[in-house]
Amino acid sequence: MRKWLIAGAGILALGISGASAQNFPTRSVTMMIPFAAGGPTDTVGRLVAESMSKSLGQQVIVENAAGAGGTRAPGLVVKAAPDGYTILLHHIGMSTAPTLYRKLAYNVLNDFEFVGLVTDAPMSLIARPGLEAKDLKGVLEYIAKTKEKTSYANAGIGSASHLCGMLLQAAVKQQFNTINFNGTGPAMTDILGDRVDLMCDQTTNTTGQIKGGKVKAYGVTTKTRVKSLPDLPTLDQAGLKGFEVAVWHGIYAPKGTPKEVVAKLTQALQAALKDPKVIQAFAELGTEPVPQDQATGAALQAKLKAEIEKWRPLIQAAGQFAD
Amino acid sequence: MGFLADFFSGMGANLALGFSQAVTLDNLFYCFVGVLLGTAIGVLPGLGPIATIALLLPITFKLDPVSALIMLSGIYYGAQYGGSTTAILINLPGETSSVVTAIDGHQMAKKGKAGLALFTSAVGSFFAGTVATFLIVGFAPLLASAALKFSPADYFSLMVMGFVAAVVLAQGSLVKAMAMIVLGLLISMVGPSESGAPRFTFDNPEFFDGFDFVALSMGIFGIGEIIRNLEDDTKREAIKSKFFDLIPTKAELKEMIPPILRGTTVGSVLGILPGGGAILGAFAAYSLEKRLSKTPQDFGKGKLAGVAAPESANNAGAQVSFIPMLTLGIPSNPVMALMLGALIIHRIVPGPTLVTDRPELFWGVVSSMWIGNFMLLVLNLPLIGMWVKFLTIPYRLLFPGIVTICCIGVYSVSNNPFDVHTMAACGVIGYVLFKLECEPAPLLLGFVIGRLMEQYFTRAMQLSFGDATVFVREPISASLLAVSAIALVLVLLPAIRKKREEAFAE
Numbered sequence: 001m002r003k004w005l006i007a008g009a010g011i012l013a014l015g016i017s018g019a020s021a022q023n024f025p026t027r028s029v030t031m032m033i034p035f036a037a038g039g040p041t042d043t044v045g046r047l048v049a050e051s052m053s054k055s056l057g058q059q060v061i062v063e064n065a066a067g068a069g070g071t072r073a074p075g076l077v078v079k080a081a082p083d084g085y086t087i088l089l090h091h092i093g094m095s096t097a098p099t100l101y102r103k104l105a106y107n108v109l110n111d112f113e114f115v116g117l118v119t120d121a122p123m124s125l126i127a128r129p130g131l132e133a134k135d136l137k138g139v140l141e142y143i144a145k146t147k148e149k150t151s152y153a154n155a156g157i158g159s160a161s162h163l164c165g166m167l168l169q170a171a172v173k174q175q176f177n178t179i180n181f182n183g184t185g186p187a188m189t190d191i192l193g194d195r196v197d198l199m200c201d202q203t204t205n206t207t208g209q210i211k212g213g214k215v216k217a218y219g220v221t222t223k224t225r226v227k228s229l230p231d232l233p234t235l236d237q238a239g240l241k242g243f244e245v246a247v248w249h250g251i252y253a254p255k256g257t258p259k260e261v262v263a264k265l266t267q268a269l270q271a272a273l274k275d276p277k278v279i280q281a282f283a284e285l286g287t288e289p290v291p292q293d294q295a296t297g298a299a300l301q302a303k304l305k306a307e308i309e310k311w312r313p314l315i316q317a318a319g320q321f322a323d
Numbered sequence: 324m325g326f327l328a329d330f331f332s333g334m335g336a337n338l339a340l341g342f343s344q345a346v347t348l349d350n351l352f353y354c355f356v357g358v359l360l361g362t363a364i365g366v367l368p369g370l371g372p373i374a375t376i377a378l379l380l381p382i383t384f385k386l387d388p389v390s391a392l393i394m395l396s397g398i399y400y401g402a403q404y405g406g407s408t409t410a411i412l413i414n415l416p417g418e419t420s421s422v423v424t425a426i427d428g429h430q431m432a433k434k435g436k437a438g439l440a441l442f443t444s445a446v447g448s449f450f451a452g453t454v455a456t457f458l459i460v461g462f463a464p465l466l467a468s469a470a471l472k473f474s475p476a477d478y479f480s481l482m483v484m485g486f487v488a489a490v491v492l493a494q495g496s497l498v499k500a501m502a503m504i505v506l507g508l509l510i511s512m513v514g515p516s517e518s519g520a521p522r523f524t525f526d527n528p529e530f531f532d533g534f535d536f537v538a539l540s541m542g543i544f545g546i547g548e549i550i551r552n553l554e555d556d557t558k559r560e561a562i563k564s565k566f567f568d569l570i571p572t573k574a575e576l577k578e579m580i581p582p583i584l585r586g587t588t589v590g591s592v593l594g595i596l597p598g599g600g601a602i603l604g605a606f607a608a609y610s611l612e613k614r615l616s617k618t619p620q621d622f623g624k625g626k627l628a629g630v631a632a633p634e635s636a637n638n639a640g641a642q643v644s645f646i647p648m649l650t651l652g653i654p655s656n657p658v659m660a661l662m663l664g665a666l667i668i669h670r671i672v673p674g675p676t677l678v679t680d681r682p683e684l685f686w687g688v689v690s691s692m693w694i695g696n697f698m699l700l701v702l703n704l705p706l707i708g709m710w711v712k713f714l715t716i717p718y719r720l721l722f723p724g725i726v727t728i729c730c731i732g733v734y735s736v737s738n739n740p741f742d743v744h745t746m747a748a749c750g751v752i753g754y755v756l757f758k759l760e761c762e763p764a765p766l767l768l769g770f771v772i773g774r775l776m777e778q779y780f781t782r783a784m785q786l787s788f789g790d791a792t793v794f795v796r797e798p799i800s801a802s803l804l805a806v807s808a809i810a811l812v813l814v815l816l817p818a819i820r821k822k823r824e825e826a827f828a829e
Contacts (some may be wrong), residue, residue, distance in 0.1 A: 018565060036657065037377035038664025046380065046668065063737050064377060068531045070740075075528070097392065107527065157515070179785050180517060182778070185654040189597055192651065193471040195786060208652045208674020284670040 021258040024084055028059040032088045034073035036066045040204040043087040046248055047281050051272035069158040071097050078106040079149035082254040084261035091249045093158055098206040099315040102159050103180040112252040114297035115265045121267050121287040122203045122222040123164050126215045130194040136218045136238035143172050153187040153199040160247045164200035166314050202247055203286035221245045224276035250300045270295045337686050344687030345694055350393050357394040358695045361401015364577020368415045369732015370648035372402040376661045387671040389684050395689040399658050403641045404699050405535025408710055415545040420605040420768050434625050442708040443579050447631045451587040452696035459689050467650040470595045475782035475791045479821045480803035482776035485603045487807045488610040489768040500765045513567055517781040529741040538733045542746040545729055547702045549722050552713055558805050582632035583611050590636030596645030596654040602771055608636035613679035649685055651675055702712030757812035
């Protein structure tokens with residue numbers, strides 16, 4: 001009798017969870033962002049969340065859980081109930097954290113379900129206004145001449161500008177005098193003030209300064225030119241063959257989230273990436289949504305795997321650890 | 324002369340454009356909503372403009388960008404007004420700047436002069452806000468490019484001066500004050516070092532980002548004060564204030580004007596610097612008043628100038644810190660960063676071209692600031708009577724509410740329960756410090772400055788490739804260091820110290 005009861009309860013529970021997965025979502029969904037409100041990742045997250053709310057029929061609420069170099073929010077999402085009501089939007093930092101942090105509280109590949117890729121945000125290489133180099137060739141000559149006294153600004157360990165700097169140093173085979181700032185704002189202050197030579201940061205942060213003519217700009221880091229900065233060549237075209245880095249964004253759910261729920265989230269993401277409003281807003285940020293076939297769990301998982309392997313040797317060679 | 328005429332006619336045209344934007348029914352409404360919300364969150368301990376603005380961001384997507392920015396900036400400077408209210412009434416500073424106001428403001432409240440303290444703070448803030456608005460209108464681009472000249476070495480020396488100011492700030496024993504500064508400095512060392520490696524974290528990820536200022540200050544000041552009050556309930560009864568004592572006598576008016584003027588100047592100068600100058604404004608203004616005063620021993624015991632100067636400096640700094648954001652696109656604090664984010668979502672790319680590309684936005688927001696400051700004055704003066712009445716609520720009913728709001732507020736800063744634990748632990752520390760007669764203000768200053776000082780020191784050394792003479796080679800840095808050295812010698816000279824100890828002996 002007891003056994004039957006337990007079995008019955010089990011079937012009932014399965015039935016309920018099946019039904020709730022089918023009805024998903026019946027309440028608001030929380031999208032965790034690992035960085036402070038107002039930053040480039042937050043902006044991407046909020047634009048997508050607003051559009052996803054429309055197709056899910058429930059609000060997708062953005063919650064900023066900044067801290068520990070972007071590793072606090074994934075730690076929280078891993079511990080959340082795997083029901084699809086807590087999801088994570090993270091950027092390229094998801095793939096560098098396993099190397100940068102030796103004691104990570106989660107495994108990026110095993111502890112998540114993958115919803116899909118969102119966008120590849122371009123970065124651009126800029127310099128202080130007083131740097132004489134007119135183009136990338138000039139910059140490369142400057143680096144060859146100045147050697148390790150070439151100064152490079154980044155917005156903190158593990159930030160996109162830090163990663164681009166590591167890639168740049170590997171590409172030109174020259175260590176820079178790297179100066180860590182806490183955020184793009186302070187870094188930009190010392191670029192504008194003619195004190196630090198170079199910075200490579202997300203186009204969202206640099207476009208205003210480039211268009212205002214307050215900094216020198218030499219190229220974008222993506223494979224193709226960026227529509228909002230039509231005069232800038234790609235770094236690959238300008239002389240750094242094969243140099244390519246983009247701040248890719250993906251959406252994750254805790255491991256064990258039902259397949260139907262993940263599929264619904266993926267559909268909502270795909271719909272958001274077709275939303276003209278999102279496309280237009282992305283364009284102003286100098287980016288565009290990934291093609292529909294990339295906004296899938298499989299594509300995100302593959303990207304994450306490839307990126308972990310891409311960054312591991314670079315980070316290890318630089319001897320960089322954040323913990 | 325022709326240049327001046329051009330300058331003023333240009334300014335007039337800009338202001339006309341600005342007011343035509345700000346004085347529409349819609350924008351007046353959003354300005355009012357902003358300052359009202361700002362006042363409310365400023366009054367509620369712990370809840371700050373960052374959490375509020377982050378919460379309101381989605382709503383602003385639907386607004387016109389000018390209205391959105393008018394409302395968000397209203398929240399920011401409104402919170403500066405409101406923040407001093409709790410500092411004065413219940414010794415609970417929610418913002419860095421009101422830590423200083425709490426020193427004399429709360430003593431005034433204990434003497435039954437809460438109304439006068441609040442009046443002084445409102446009027447001082449309004450005056451400073453008005454001056455700062457005109458500074459932005461007249462000189463924003465000029466001031467912004469001057470601020471860029473400030474190098475990491477200069478900032479380091481400015482922070483050194485802040486440390487000297489912290490010593491001057493202390494009322495009791497000099498040794499204890501220095502010990503508190505060093506303790507604050509040590510606490511600030513917890514977290515990531517400049518190279519990114521964690522320090523003093525005991526492998527606990529919660530410590531990786533260091534301690535949060537709001538949690539620390541709410542704990543040491545606010546919760547510490549509550550424990551202290553519960554120990555001795557009779558003391559609370561002493562705080563009773565009549566409504567009409569808010570109207571100052573002629574003598575009191577005369578006493579508050581010079582500190583307001585000096586506070587505004589100090590706050591405006593420091594506020595222009597994007598790298599954390601505004602934080603020092605209130606501290607520097609207070610220290611300056613104490614140095615200039617003929618009766619420095621009265622500071623810390625409810626001196627009017629001890630409220631007037633830091634409050635003016637604080638509000639001037641808050642307004643002036645819009646300059647780097649609006650003219651350069653550089654956020655000088657996390658609130659400004661959020662506002663930049665709001666602009667980006669409105670597809671306005673902030674940067675040096677904002678003033679010319681979107682003049683209606685720039686001048687509209689600037690004009691709304693003056694209107695908002697005026698609204699705050701009108702809003703706050705009648706409220707003073709209500710706030711003072713609030714003190715007549717029996718403490719046993721009041722304190723659970725304060726503790727609850729503190730917890731919510733501290734949690735809301737970064738949605739992290741660890742901050743609430745920090746606050747609780749700091750409450751105990753604050754109580755112990757009180758028992759040991761150690762003042763908490765120098766500790767908090769040491770905490771804030773310590774972090775910035777290390778950052779700028781590392782940066783300056785990196786940029787000079789390890790050459791420490793950079794601090795005396797650069798003219799701004801050298802003069803700041805010279806001023807600090809002179810001030811320190813004055814404080815430490817044995818003869819003066821003797822006199823000081825006599826004057827400050829309990």
